[in-house]
Amino acid sequence: MDTTRNTVLEAWMNEHGHSSNSLADTVNMALERLTGRAGGLDGSSVRDWKAGRVKWPKSATRRALEDVTGLPATALGFEPRGRTPSTPAPPQEVTDTMKRRTLVGGIAAAAAAAAAPGAASPRxxxxxxxxxxxxxxxxxxxxxxxxxxxxxxxxxxxxxxxxxxxxxxxxxxxxxxxxxxxxxxxxxxxxxxxxxxxxxxxxxxxxxxxxxxxxxxxxxDQAIKFRIWSHTGTMYRHMGRPADALAANDVARNLHIARRDPMFASLGMARQAAIRGAAQDRTGTRRAFDQAQDAMLRADPHAYRPLWMLAFYDQAELDSLALSAYLSLGAYQTAEFHAHRCLAALRPHMVRSRAIATTRLAHAQLAQGDADAATATAMKVPVDAATQHARVSRMLQEFGAALRATAPGSRTVQTWTEHAAAWRTTA
Structure with missing residues (x-):
């Protein structure tokens, strides 16, 4: 049996940073979108492709692979059964020349088609x-x-x-x-x-x-379904409708992707815990966060996940949701603990999340009677978040009201009042 290595596929994987396992996971997700059933590929399947032991994957797998790469299977080095071996690839200089000719010819053909009345074909x-x-x-x-x-x-x-x-x-x-x-x-x-x-x-x-x-x-697409239903649960939580929030979040958590990937399961449980906190369910909150943390620790850090998930969900976000939950429960020491953990781990691009966590930390410190530390924390919130982000603005207004009630007429209140006025002037 001819087992010439598929160097074309290997080159594509290297260029796009895929290991055998990560490409298998990615194609499995594409298979699920196409067929409604989870794919059964693993790293050994991809290694068989690279080694040339599998020269033409099954039709559904090929479609999924083409979906992932944006290339036809033949352009990835695969050969249909019965086809004679392809000729060696031309030298790079020849290939580049052919590409330039094809590009120029394509532009000329498009221009000619546009100039010819009635000759345009559907895009x-x-x-x-x-x-x-x-x-x-x-x-x-x-x-x-x-x-x-x-x-x-x-x-x-x-x-x-x-x-x-x-x-x-x-x-x-x-x-x-x-x-x-x-x-x-x-x-x-x-x-x-x-x-x-x-x-x-x-x-x-x-x-x-x-x-x-x-x-x-x-x-x-299971991943985008998860995102939408998970957002829906968050929306109802912010609206003060915990029963609806739990029901929506349950839809997300019961999707197949949350059962297959522990990271999705973790996010679902973390948001479940935040909803439990808003509903004043202490036991449910603690249990859900324990499950969310356990699932995150089990998740494969190298598995393929969509951009929106990679951009925000990590340990810092888990602690941010814990901060929100325990603040709602009045467990202010625990809330402060999670606030410090969140702020220490937040990635630089999470500017909005940092402003929210900082504001919540100020609330937790004030509720424990430390007005000076709380005010110093609140003053760290950037002016644009303080004045232009609706959630942050409202939380800071509530902080100011609580500060005035806690330490009326104090120098700390005066400092905060002057700072808040400067924010409004700057904005």
């Missing part, structure tokens, strides 16, 4: 269009972590969701591409939903939620 929508949208999604995620809750972020995300949907009618596409376009639209709409939640615009958030849920169902 072909492909994975390159999806990749472009994914880059815009990364920009939305970055803006959210820097600013959070802004109406402009919500509007940009909603417009990009519409752009993804418009592509469905802009030309022909494979079912795989259409599923990815629906997933992209759902992702943008879920970001619009989150910006509205963060900005306390709950009616708008609910409208985005309904559209995001429908788009996610059409995409079949």
């Amino acid at each position: 072909r929508i492909g994975m390159s269009d999806v990749d472009r949208l994914q880059k815009r999604f990364a920009e939305i995620i970055a803006s959210d972590h820097r600013h959070g809750g802004q109406l402009g972020i919500e509007q940009r995300a909603a417009a990009l969701a519409d752009e993804a949907l418009n592509l469905q009618n802009a030309g022909s596409a494979t079912q795989r591409v259409r599923s990815n376009l629906y997933a992209a639209a759902a992702a943008f709409r879920s970001s619009a939903m989150w910006a509205a939640i963060d900005g306390r615009r709950y009616d708008d958030a609910k409208a985005h939620m309904r559209e995001a849920q429908a788009l996610a169902e059409m995409s079949g």
Whole structure:
């Protein structure tokens, strides 16, 4: 049996930072989106591909691999059964020349087609269009972590969701591409939903939620379904509706992806704990956080996960949710402990999260009677978050009211009042 190594696939994996295990996990997720059933690949499956022991994977696996890479299987070094071995690859200089000729020829052909009346053919929508949208999604995620809750972020995300949907009618596409376009639209709409939640615009958030849920169902993407239902649980928690919050979060936690990947299970349990805290369920809060921590420790740090998950969920976020829960329960020492852990571990790009955790820490310190330390902490919140982020602004207003009630007429109150006034002037 000819077992010539698949060096093309190996080169693609090296370029994109994939190990055999991580590529297997990624293709398994794509298989689940395509078929509704989890894939059964592991690292040895990919090693068989690289070693040339499997020259032409099964049809569903090929489709999933093409979905992941954006390339046809033949361009990844695989050969259909019965095909004679391909000729050796031309030297790089020849390849580059051919690419330039193809590019120039393609531009000339496109120009000629545009010039010829009635000669235009329908546009072909492909994975390159999806990749472009994914880059815009990364920009939305970055803006959210820097600013959070802004109406402009919500509007940009909603417009990009519409752009993804418009592509469905802009030309022909494979079912795989259409599923990815629906997933992209759902992702943008879920970001619009989150910006509205963060900005306390709950009616708008609910409208985005309904559209995001429908788009996610059409995409079949488990990860984006999880994100939307998990956001829904958070929305109801902020609205003071813990029963609805638990029900929504349970939908996320019961998805197959949360059973397959402990990191998704951890996020689901961490948000469950925050809801339990808001509902004044001490035992349920502690149990859920223990389960969330255990699941995080079991999670494979190298497994493929979507951008939005990688960008925010880690130990710092787990401690941030614990801070919120224990603050709601009135367990102020425990809340302060988690606040310090969160702030020590937060990554630099988590600007919005740092402002929220800092404000909550100030509340926990004040509730323990340390007005001076609490005020010094609250004064560390950046001016833009203090004045432009709806959640942070409201928490700081509540902090000021609690400080005045705790230490009326004190120098500390005067210091805070002057600082808050300077914030408003600067803004």
